[in-house]
Amino acid sequence: MVNAPTSAKQPPSWWRDAGGVTLYQIYPSSFKDDNGDGLGDLRGIINKLDYIKSLGVDGIWLCPHYKSPRVDEGYDISDYNGIHEPFGTLEDCLELIEAVHARGMKILFDLVINHCSDQHEWFKESRSSKTNPKRDWFYWKPPRMIDGVRHPPNNWRSCFGGSVWEWDEHTQEYYLHYFCPEQPDFNWENPEVRRALFDSAILFWLDRGVDGFRIDTVNMYSKHLEFPDAPVVAPDTPWQPAGQFFSNGPRLREFLREMRKEAFSKYDCFTIGECPNTPSLEKILSYISTDSEALDCTIQFCVVDLDHQGGKYPLMRTDWKLSEFKRLTAFMQQLADPEHKAHALTYLENHDQARCVSRFASDAPEHRLASSKMLATHLLTLSGSLIIYEGQEIGMINAPKDWDIDQEYLDVNTINTWKEIKADAEATNDPSLLERGRAGIQLTARDHSRTPMQWDSSEHAGFSKDLKPGAKPWYRVMESYAEGLNVAAQDGDAKSTLNFYRSMMRLRKAHADVFVTGRFKLHDPQGEETVVYTKAAQDGSRTALVALNFTANKQPFTVPAELEGKEGSLLVSTLAKDGANRELEAYEARVYLY
Template structure:
C-alpha cells in the first residue's frame, strides 16, 4: 500500500440518498409520491446519515419512461408538485446543512417537448438539426428500412418513422424519446440555459443520465452483425462515447458547472474499461467528478443481455470489480461512486445477498458493511437502509409495469407463440433484475400500503407485502438490532474514521489466501499505522479462512451479536461481516 494522498472535498465524504419521487411519500392521496412528501421526511433522511438528496426526474413529462422523457426542463410534473415546492425543499435542506442533486436528462427529450414539436414540422425548420433526422433506406425488394440497423435499448429499431416529412428520427430508448443532436451549438446553448435555471434556484449538483450517449459517430454507421438471427444489432460502438464527448463535457464544466461549484456524476453506459473511465474523471481532465459505470449492478447479467438466462452472481464478481476500481482510481486521481442499488436495478439484498428470512438481516448488514468501508462517495437508494428486497417470486408479470422488463417479456413471449407457460426462465430473471424492484413504494409502516399513501388509495406501483413483517421504518427505527440501526452506526463509523475508510489505502486479500466466497480487504490510513481488515462472507454456508494476520487485531464490529471464532483461522457464519482494527478502537 504505497503512499497516496487525494484532495479532500465534502462531496467525497457525502452520503447521497437517492429518491425515486413517485415511490417515496404521497401526501395528497393520489397514489403518487410528491415533493411535499419528501419535505416531510427530511429529518428522517438526515437521521439515517445522509448529506445529499438526489432526485430522479421531477420535470414535466408524459411519463412514458417515468420522467426520463422530459417535455419541459423548467416545469415540474404536476403530480409531484410545483416549483415553489422545489424552492421549499432546497430551503429546508439548507437549514439542515444538506444539499440537493437532480437528474439531468439531456441525451434525449420527450416527443412532446416544444423543441421536438418544432423540429418535426418541416425539413427546413430552424430546429430540425436539434435532433437526428435521416432518410429511409430501401432493400433490394424496395422495402423501406430505417437509416441503419441499430437496435433500440428497449428493443426494436432505434429509429422511428415520421410520416409527415417522410424521414426517421433517432430514438435510442422509446419512440417517444428522440435523441438530441449535440453537434448543434444552438441546442447546446439552450441546454446550458436550462441547467442554469436550476443552479440559480440552488441545486448543488446533477447526475447526468445516459451521459456518454450525447456524442455519436457523425456517420451513424451500421452496427456489427453479432446476432445474425435478429434484424437489429447493437450500435453501441457508434452511439456511445463518440468523438466529441469530452469536448461537450469540458464545455459544460467551464461554461456552466464551475461557476456554481456544482458536483457532477455521469452515467457511463457501454464503457467500463479503466483507460476510458480515466479520461472522464481524472482530476486533470476537468470534466466529471464521478461516474456510475454500471458494472456493479450488471454482475449477474447473462452473457448476451440483462434478462438472458445463464448469468448469476458469484462473490468473485464483486471481488474483481472492487479491486479494479479501488486500485485504479487513485492512479489517475479519480474518485469512485459506491452503490449497489438504484432505480434501474433489482434490490441488492435479493441479488447479491439473500432475502431468505433466515439470512436477510445478516445479508443486508453485510452489504452495508461493504459499502461503508470502501473509498468513494456513497449512494444509498431509499429503502436500502431498512433492507428492502425484491417483490415476492410468486408475483406474476401483471405486477411488472416498467417498460424495459415488459418489452423484453413481450418480445420473448411473441417468439414463443404467446404461451405464458413457456416464460418461466424469463420470469426468473425479471424476479431478480427488473427495474420495478428498485422502484417499489417506500415502506414506512406495517399498515395499509406500507404508509406510503392513504389506506384506501391504490398506489401507482405494487407495494411489497413484506412491509408487514418488520421491513419498514416504524418497526426498525427504535430497534438497536435492526438493519436501519446498523446502517446509521455504519455511517457514523465511516465518517469518524474517514482517514481509513474514505481516504485510506486499499489492499485486496486474494482468494487464495481466504475463501472463494469471502471478500476480504485491508484499509489503511496513509499517515498513521491505523488499519482495518474487512471480511465478508457472501454465502449461506460457514466459510473458514486462514488469517494469521488477525492475531493481535481488535474486533471492531460485526453483523452478528457475537464475534466469530478465530485464532489463525476465522469461521465466518452465513452472510457474516466482520471488521477488525489495528492501531485504533471505537
C-alpha cells in the first residue's frame, strides 16, 4: 500500500500528467449514515464509492475524520492517528483507502496542522506548567496590563469572533488561537513541532496509501511574531479584523519547502494548500510554481467571498457584480498558463461555502435546473484541477428561509456571528441590522453545505435508514429532497443535473486539450449579464467558446471577432436550443467547438 518514492523536484505524475484532476469532496458527517445513529460514517462512504466513480471524477477529498471533540466539526483534532469513533475504526479507514484505489481513484485527506484541539495530549502537556518541555509547542504570552487591568497581548479578532487570545487561569498566561479557543495554534518556529507534525499527521497516512492532502489554512503557519495591534476599523468592539497578520508570515515559504522535502516528496503526493488573504499572483506563485518546491496548487477565496463581507460580521451579504466574478475567474485561470509553471484549481462549493446555485444563480423552482447546469458548465470548462462538493452534482440549494437560525443552524461561526448581530441590534435599537444579518446567514452560512446528502425520496432523504431508537439525523434534512433534488430521482432522468455533470465530465476528458489544459481568454469583461470566454488548445488546433447567461432574462451574446466566419459546432446547450440563435435563454449555457 506504500507508494513508490519520488524526488523532491519530480512533479507528482498521477495528477500532473493528466493536466489536472477532478476531486469529489466528502463531508463525512453528512454524506451517508450506515449504522443508523444519525451521523455519516466511513462505512457509508465505502458503500457509495461506485456512485462516486459513476460521476467520472478522479478521486475524493475526505474532510477530517480524525479523533476530535468536534467543536469545529473535526478541524479540532485530538489525535492525528485515531478515527472519530462514530465514524468507524482505523481498519475501516484503511479499507476505504483500499476500496478507492480498487476503483482506479485516488484519495486525499484533510491536513489540519496550523492548530489542533485543546484536548490533544501535546496541548494538555503544554498548558500543564510553564516549565513543561512542550510549553513552547504553542504560543503563550503574558497579559498586557493597562491601568492595572489585564488585557490580551493584542486586539486581533479571531476568525470566529472574540479575541485570538484565551486566558489560562492555571498558568496565568494567554495562548493563541486564530479560530475557536478550543483550537490552539502550533508554534511552527519550533523544529520539534514541525518534525512531530510531519511524522504524525503526514507520513503516518502516506505510509498507509493516502495520495495527497488538502491542507487547511496552510499560509498561517508562520506568524508575525511581533503581534502588532490591527488598525481599528470597528471602533465599537475591542477586537479588530487582522487577516493581513494571520497569513503569509516571514518564514512561510521556508516551512512549506521543508514540509515538502521531509514529507511530501517521499511519495507521489498531490498537495492543495488553502491560502486565504493572498490576492497577489506573485505571492501565490511563490508557493505553487514548480520552482518553489512547496505546494502543487492552492484554494483561493476571491470568487466565493464576493457575496459577503469580512470584518465584524463576516456573514453579512454584500452586493456583487458579474464583472468582478469574471475578473477574478480570469485572475485565477492565469495559474494554468504554462509560463507560470504552476497549476490552477477551481471550485464553487465546499464545506466552508453555501450552495452555488443559491448564491451565484437562482434557486427559484423554475430556475434551479437551468442554474445548476449553467454553473456546472462554467466549472467543468475551466483549466486545471476542479473540486465538486457532495450534493453539488444534484443541484442542492440553501436551506429554506423559514428555518429558525437559533434552532437549525449549528456551525460555530454562524452561532457566534448571529450572537454578535443580535446583541448589537438590541444595544443600538437597530432592527435593520438583525434583518440584514439574517439575510446574510440565509445566503452565506457554512450550514447550507453541511445538511445531509439527499439520496432518495424516502424519510430523511435516504441519508439515514433504520435509525436506532431515539436517533435522528445530526442536521435537519432539507425538504428539497422531495422536490427532485435527490440522487435516485435524477439517476434515471437523462435531463437531470446529475446526468449533466456525468456527461460534462465525459466531455471534459474527451476534449482535455481544450478544457483541462487549454488557454482561457475572457471576452466582454465589463458585461453584467453574461460570461463569455474561449478555451484554446495549446497547439492552436481547436478552440471552444463558452457562453453563460447569469440572469433570468434572455440575453444576447457576441461571438469573439477571431471566431467570426469560422465553422463551429454546438457541443453543449443546457436548454437544447438552436445553436445558431445568438440569444441565450434564462440561465442557459452553451459550448461551441471550432
